[in-house]
Amino acid sequence: MNTLQNVSSEFYRVSDAFASKGSGVFLVFILSLSTLAFASIILRVSSTDRVHGRLPPGSFGFPFIGESIQYYASQKDMDALGWFKKKREKYGPLFKSRVDGFKTILLDSPGGWKFMYSEFDENVIRVLYPPTVRDLTGPDSPIIKHGRVHRVYKSFLLNHFSGVDVVHRYIPTIGKVAVDHINSLWLSRSDNSEVKAQELLQEFTFSIIGILILGITDSSVLEDLRPKFEEFVNGFVRVSFRLNLPGFQYHRSMKARSQIHEILQRSLVKRRAELEEGKATSTQDYLSVMLTHSNEDGYFYRDAEIRDIMLNLLWAGFESTATTMTMMMMHISRNPQVYDELIKEHAGIASKKAEGEALTLQELRSMKYTWAVMQETLRVSPSSADINRVAMVDLEYKGFTIPKGYRLTAAAGQSQWNPDRFPDPTKFDPSRFVTKTGTRSIEPYIFFPFGSGLRHCPGYELARINTMTLFHHLLRNVKWTMVYLEEKCRYRFLFYPEKGLPIRITKCKAY
Numbered sequence: 245m246n247t248l249q250n251v252s253s254e255f256y257r258v259s260d261a262f263a264s265k266g267s268g269v270f271l272v273f274i275l276s277l278s279t280l281a282f283a284s285i286i287l288r289v290s291s292t293d294r295v296h297g298r299l300p301p302g303s304f305g306f307p308f309i310g311e312s313i314q315y316y317a318s319q320k321d322m323d324a325l326g327w328f329k330k331k332r333e334k335y336g337p338l339f340k341s342r343v344d345g346f347k348t349i350l351l352d353s354p355g356g357w358k359f360m361y362s363e364f365d366e367n368v369i370r371v372l373y374p375p376t377v378r379d380l381t382g383p384d385s386p387i388i389k390h391g392r393v394h395r396v397y398k399s400f401l402l403n404h405f406s407g408v409d410v411v412h413r414y415i416p417t418i419g420k421v422a423v424d425h426i427n428s429l430w431l432s433r434s435d436n437s438e439v440k441a442q443e444l445l446q447e448f449t450f451s452i453i454g455i456l457i458l459g460i461t462d463s464s465v466l467e468d469l470r471p472k473f474e475e476f477v478n479g480f481v482r483v484s485f486r487l488n489l490p491g492f493q494y495h496r497s498m499k500a501r502s503q504i505h506e507i508l509q510r511s512l513v514k515r516r517a518e519l520e521e522g523k524a525t526s527t528q529d530y531l532s533v534m535l536t537h538s539n540e541d542g543y544f545y546r547d548a549e550i551r552d553i554m555l556n557l558l559w560a561g562f563e564s565t566a567t568t569m570t571m572m573m574m575h576i577s578r579n580p581q582v583y584d585e586l587i588k589e590h591a592g593i594a595s596k597k598a599e600g601e602a603l604t605l606q607e608l609r610s611m612k613y614t615w616a617v618m619q620e621t622l623r624v625s626p627s628s629a630d631i632n633r634v635a636m637v638d639l640e641y642k643g644f645t646i647p648k649g650y651r652l653t654a655a656a657g658q659s660q661w662n663p664d665r666f667p668d669p670t671k672f673d674p675s676r677f678v679t680k681t682g683t684r685s686i687e688p689y690i691f692f693p694f695g696s697g698l699r700h701c702p703g704y705e706l707a708r709i710n711t712m713t714l715f716h717h718l719l720r721n722v723k724w725t726m727v728y729l730e731e732k733c734r735y736r737f738l739f740y741p742e743k744g745l746p747i748r749i750t751k752c753k754a755y
């Protein structure tokens with residue numbers, strides 16, 4: 245084990261003790277120990293590695309915090325002249341730094357990103373999540389697992405969640421939820437009063453995931469779940485010590501996690517009974533699938549695993565999709581020519597359909613311009629700003645050694661905001677992804693909003709269909725204007741409009 249792994253595991257051990265105990269005596273004891281441990285961490289982190297080979301160029305910056313401040317500042321702001329660019333000019337497309345306490349190798353080339361994504365063997369490169377994410381997602385969470393356990397889970401998920409036949413089944417439900425949502429929440433507010441688009445879009449995404457994944461159709465259950473889920477998510481996005489004590493965000497989020505598990509367990513027990521009584525089908529949603537199908541080893545998931553999987557999917561699918569839709573709405577509002585192109589595309593599709601007829605998968609896939617608008621949204625305002633892995637052995641890349649225990653990081657902004665790859669990067673221009681005759685192909689490994697390789701997002705198709713469907717019905721029925729056209733965006737691991745995108749809605753029949 246090298247220094248970093250010693251440091252990380254020591255840090256995690258101390259942090260584990262903090263996280264699990266709450267008594268006063270224990271706290272005093274732990275506080276003293278942790279002061280010593282922290283001092284030793286600082287000393288050891290500052291010490292030099294014994295590296296076999298040549299490290300990539302760069303500097304680690306200050307002990308422990310390293311260059312985290314510069315790193316996060318450059319992720320917030322699409323300033324092509326920022327820290328990333330200075331580093332690239334000084335060191336080239338592969339450089340070392342220290343971010344979040346980790347000795348980190350930042351990769352800034354398609355070849356480097358391809359290398360990082362080749363998580364071909366968990367004994368070589370692994371996915372890396374911080375301990376708070378590990379705690380909140382749970383011990384049975386498959387996304388933090390590696391190797392065979394992860395692969396079997398992933399293929400189960402993809403078979404039962406993203407296959408074409410499954411997607412066909414989901415489409416009418418998504419269409420119905422979208423129309424009901426617009427009728428009840430958008431058209432009812434079309435008196436030009438101010439409303440926050442972000443909240444409406446979150447409501448929609450939550451209902452879809454609630455129905456398709458958790459199998460919750462009862463709106464009172466969803467209403468009960470929602471505030472608990474928000475508290476749970478705060479544990480990922482707010483900076484907090486990993487202290488399971490009242491007053492700390494970590495404690496509130498872990499408590500919310502237990503409350504959500506209770507709700508999920510009730511849904512699970514209810515569904516099991518409904519399946520036995522023939523009142524539910526084995527494929528009506530992902531909950532039914534998990535209760536009735538075994539994975540490829542012939543193994544049925546335990547209740548604890550099902551709860552963790554459901555909560556993981558809710559977490560992974562909710563914020564990313566809702567935020568992407570919100571940012572997409574903001575970009576459309578600011579670019580009237582994009583709005584006009586969208587109307588043209590959707591009017592063309594609607595003209596071939598009877599009033600109220602559901603969209604088909606083929607029609608959703610034919611929405612090339614809308615898809616380009618969604619991609620351009622994810623380019624300008626990425627919803628996964630960085631992807632992290634850890635080297636499990638000393639790795640060799642381009643004549644350099646990436647030592648065991650080092651973090652490998654691909655920062656979306658480095659690629660997506662680079663003027664050499666995307667000219668005039670601050671301009672919102674969907675034509676980067678689409679031509680008059682179809683989709684424009686993008687060089688591999690320069691744009692990866694849904695990741696790549698083994699960890700590629702399994703919710704990709706769902707996110708796309710949700711967005712295409714909702715915008716088809718929204719553009720048809722309402723016109724919105726931003727209250728603050730120059731509203732700024734904040735970055736908290738995702739980009740959010742600072743004020744929640746207040747808009748005014750009016751009814752319209754665009755096509």
Ligand code: HEM
Nearest residue numbers: 387560561564565568627628693694695699701702703707
């Ligand atoms: C616009 C919406 C979305 C974006 C931009 C997005 C992005 C991503 C990215 C970049 C990753 C890869 C992370 C890595 O390599 O470390 C990922 C993984 C994942 N996503 Fe999504 N996602 C979206 C929607 C969804 C939805 C709707 C779901 C499910 C309901 C979902 C479930 C997951 C899961 C479970 C993983 C982990 C996969 C694994 O560990 O193998 N995502 N997503």
